[in-house]
Amino acid sequence: MSKMHVKMTVNGKPQEALAEPRTLLIHFLREELNLTGPHIGCDTGHCGACTVDLNGKSVKSCTMFVAQANGADVTTIEGIAAPDGTLHxxxxxxxxxxxxxxxxxxxxxxxxxxxxxxxxxxxxxxxxxxxxxxxxxxxxxxxxxxxxxxxxxxxxxxxxxxxx
Amino acid sequence: MIPGAFDYHRPASLGEAITLANELGDDARVLAGGHSLIPMMKLRMAVPEHLIDLADIDDLKGIDERDGTLQIGAMTSQAEIIGSGLLAERCPILRETAEQIADPQIRNVGTIGGNVANGDPGNDMPALMQALNASYALTGAGGTREVPARNFYEAAYFTALEPGEVLSAIHIPIPPAGHGYAYEKQKRKVGDYATAAAAVLLTMEGGVCTSASIALTNVGDTPLFAEAAGAALVGSAFDEGAVGAAVSAAEAIASPAEDGRGPVDFRTRVAGVMVRRAIGRAASRAR
The missing domain is CATH 1.10.150.120 ([2Fe-2S]-binding domain)
Structure with missing residues (x-):
């Protein structure tokens, strides 16, 4: 049950960390990367508050292991506005x-x-x-x-x- | 909710996945989209020590047509089913059914292989596969065997899949051109399992039904192939006598559990209503 090396691009920035495979993507984003925009609502895949964009598709990050997202390109709400803060x-x-x-x-x-x-x-x-x-x-x-x-x-x- | 710890494996080939599955035995589960397994793991109702993720196996992807048969790789997502031009032309009930499963985010990740292999009676694709007389390719250390969907389901979460086998593809005989079809599902809200649902496929000639196939979702421990209900329609012009007989035959084999979706009698009657509506819509589509 060792930790694994996880690499992904999040909001255009490369990220690397050690994580247990069982870590849910939402927990990795919120707790490891401090991206607390995506929320944990129902924690059962129904409410969509944890929705992120993964390789160009909307997914629910509470129902995906970080291991599955290894190597992916992820966009969260923090990556939607322009870098200078201009709203989308x-x-x-x-x-x-x-x-x-x-x-x-x-x-x-x-x-x-x-x-x-x-x-x-x-x-x-x-x-x-x-x-x-x-x-x-x-x-x-x-x-x-x-x-x-x-x-x-x-x-x-x-x-x-x-x-x- | 935090799932139990596990070791994660991501084989690059089906052979490697099967070798792993055989080595690791009962401690391992294969992971497709994970939209049934991960919720079970978060509830600690499933605590596998190893997960074998099938995501990188190219042989499990893609939709093809060969000699009158559609082949759908097990790792094809529900969104890919909906987006397939080939399926829309050859077997449009697949799209109609997939569109009624969960929501867009879940359809992006959830796979048809996971949906049919898991043995959850609430899943929609198993009954459809029975109505279509599809078969599943089950690949193990000794090679691949084909099991018809009508023989695959034994009880809730129990199937003909043996330990060390992976459901690798689905084979669907292409229904005749001009066939009528409908998948009718009553659910309480988006993302819910069916209170009851029915898949109907039929063919007509000169206003008379020449073949009909009906199956039911979530009104038993397994999907239910309603053979007698289909037979009741053949030779009829969908008059009330024949349709009523089909509905009665479907209700007769339904044995839903009482749950938040309603008591047994209600869910049985809903199954009948879904069959009646699906027959009507399928007949109106047949050419």
Whole structure:
């Protein structure tokens, strides 16, 4: 039951550490790398507060061993804004449209929305609801979260057009 | 919740994985996506001393068609099933079923091999595999044997998989072009197991049913192939007599547990309703 050498790229930075294989990815991120943005909500794979981006896919980091993520490219909520602190369009939209109340689910919601809008840059309301169906919010009733993601999609499409 | 400690192995080939599985014996479990095993380990209901992660084995990946049969590698994720153009064309019920499993994050990691091999009666793919008359390739030290999905499940979490064997691929005979299909699942919320669910595949000619295959999810210790329910439809034009007989035949073999999803009678009736809806939708899709 020895520790293993774990290497991964997290928010663009190479990271290395010794960890027990049984360490869950969420614990590795929060306790070893001090990235406390991804939250532990239900700890059973239901709520999505621990959602991170792993090799270009949304995953629940409470249901993955750090050993499985060895060598992976991981993005957490800390890696979504620009390095100078400028908020991502999705983060701006959540603020603008009151897409959060207590904020506990927000890192998972935004990290999931970040990937969803790459999978589908102009989702319908229904597609947004299906896309975030693995993320639970106990405050908002989802209405403003859906509005925020929808607004972010429009902003992002407009800036893509402006760039062309 | 912290799982028990284990040693982690990540073999690069199926041969290496099987050698490890045989050397380590009962102390080892193979790890696919982990979305059934890891929750069990966090609850300490499973405490393996060794995990053999199949993630790096290329032979367990990919979706192919050969001689009228689809081959799906065991490590294919549910998201890859949903995204496959080949499956959408040849066997679209796979996508329809995968879309009703859990949520996007879990479908990115959870695999079809893990779903069918685990023997959890709540999983959706096993009943579908029975309806499709799929078979599983079980690879061990002595080679590979094929076991039909209809003979694979013995009891909850007990299957025909022998110690030291790995479920390496799923083989599905491609249903005839123009077949009708539907997977109907009632669940309380996203991510829940079915209160009851039904897979239906059928073919029609001139408005008359020429073949039908029905199987049920989560209303017994194992998935249930409802042979008599399918037979009740053959030769009919889906009149109430035939559909009612199919529903009754399905309800007759259902024996769900009473749990948070409802009492036995309720879940049995839901199974019947799922069968009725799936027949209706499958018949409307058949050409």
């Amino acid at each position: 369009a999705i983060q701006d939209a959540f603020r603008e449209h009151h897409g959060l109340q207590c904020g506990f689910c927000t890192p998972g919601m935004i990290t999931r929305a970040y990937r969803l809008l790459q999978e589908n840059p102009s989702p319908s309301e229904e597609e947004i609801r299906v896309g975030i169906s693995g993320n639970l919010c106990r405050c908002t009733g989802y209405q403003n979260i859906v509005k925020s993601i929808s607004a972010a999609a429009e902003t992002m499409a407009a800036s893509r057009e402006a760039a062309e």
